[in-house]
Amino acid sequence: MPTVDEKSPDGEDPLEPPSQDLSSLHPAALSGMQMHVYPFPNALLPSQQPLRAKRRQVKNACTHCQKACKKCDDARPCLRCVKYGISEECVDSQRKERKKGVKRGPYKKRDGKGSSVNRADTATTVSNTLTPGGPPVPGPYLPIGYHPGLYGQYPKSGDSPPSFNPPYFLAPPHIQPELPSPTDADGQTFSANGLYEQPPLLASMQYQTTYPISESDGVPSSPQYPVYAKAPSDVEQGETVDGADSREEEQEDASKVD
DNA sequence: GGGATCGGACTCTCAAGACG
């Protein structure tokens, strides 16, 4: 009985192509879903064991989602609160301040030996998720749905103010239009290059985010940057949608060179 | 069928420690 909010975009069915009518969704549904949309439908996926895409978390869940231990999103009201008709009660939960002065033991070094060398093992990227144990399959692995730079961090002090662009960008056009467009199990067509066609709505969709006002002091309770866009110049060539993943990949690559 | 609850796996973030 999957519902819109319960259906994890990258947890339960990371390989499942979007099959629902996106035009009926709360904008947050679009921000919270398709974090990783892979260009292959299930039937055309390589027959490796399904590896889970890395789960993504919102920066701050609302109080209701937090209490229910359910998936929240960056928009306020969040999808779940909208669904339950408690939009006006959808406010960010308070986060504790991290403890300071915690003493730590000696560090393990990771250079080639030691326990932490396989830290990168936990990093799953879009490409290596598709090709476990094998060379990356060349292809259009840009996740459809977000600009590669959109999954940035919250701005830190000194960063330029956050900007936000419409989240969707188009997949490359069909390369081999003469090939018939197969359909997946849901009847959704996808192009010959393995990319789903973008619903026309998405191209013109405007994303709106409201900023919750703290009941206590009347100021935004926390920075709400649903998706933080890097400046185009900051987007590294070949950077994946997940900056952290790509960083870890780079680190891993660097260690291999060594 | 749908909502509530919750244990625990998983992820994110950042300060401490290491290093050049």
Added chain:
DNA sequence: GTCTTGAGAGTCCGATCCCA
């Protein structure tokens, strides 16, 4: 000053139960 690492804090998956 920058990088690396550990661990605190938080999210949310998935199982289970309850109710209409």
